[in-house]
Amino acid sequence: MSKSVAQVLDLKNDEELIKEYEEYHKKVWPEVLEGIKEAGIERMEIFRSGNHLFMYCLVGDNFDPNNDFPQQSKNNEKSIEWNKLMKKYQQKVPIAKENEWWSPMTLAFDTEWFNER
Numbered sequence: 001m002s003k004s005v006a007q008v009l010d011l012k013n014d015e016e017l018i019k020e021y022e023e024y025h026k027k028v029w030p031e032v033l034e035g036i037k038e039a040g041i042e043r044m045e046i047f048r049s050g051n052h053l054f055m056y057c058l059v060g061d062n063f064d065p066n067n068d069f070p071q072q073s074k075n076n077e078k079s080i081e082w083n084k085l086m087k088k089y090q091q092k093v094p095i096a097k098e099n100e101w102w103s104p105m106t107l108a109f110d111t112e113w114f115n116e117r
Contacts (some may be wrong), residue, residue, distance in 0.1 A: 002042060007102035010091050011051040018051060021089040031078030039072035053090075055102060065104060067102045 011018050025046070043058040059088055067081070072081035087101075096103040 002058050003061055003063065004107075005057045005059055005063065005065050006105040007065075008093050008105055009053045009102045010093050011053060011057070011089050012091055013051040017089050018048075021086070022048070024086070029078050029082055029105070031076055032072075032082045035072040035076040035079040038068045038076075039068050041068075041072070051063075052093075054105075058083075069102075 011021055040060050040062065040063050041057050045056045047054045047056070073083055090101070092101060093103050
């Protein structure tokens with residue numbers, strides 16, 4: 001079984017930086033992709049609207065965002081380098097807590113709530 005995890009982050013509101021950010025994501029380093037899988041993330045998608053990012057992940061039922069997201073770069077030097085590089089383009093959303101970079105989102109609606117079982 002799988003579950004969904006969603007998070008939000010902003011990009012710095014600069015068209016050139018946003019373009020660079022998207023170019024990097026068209027050629028993600030293989031080690032970064034490897035770290036994502038090793039952390040237990042089955043699928044990750046990032047959507048953009050203006051300078052706002054929405055990350056949607058499909059993860060295993062036992063996935064704990066607080067513990068497992070950091071695992072993607074724990075022993076992966078290229079993932080650590082990638083995350084440092086991406087901070088050039090990113091900024092926290094105003095509601096993010098002090099210790100958060102990507103801010104978690106809560107589920108507000110799901111059609112599954114209304115399916116007969």
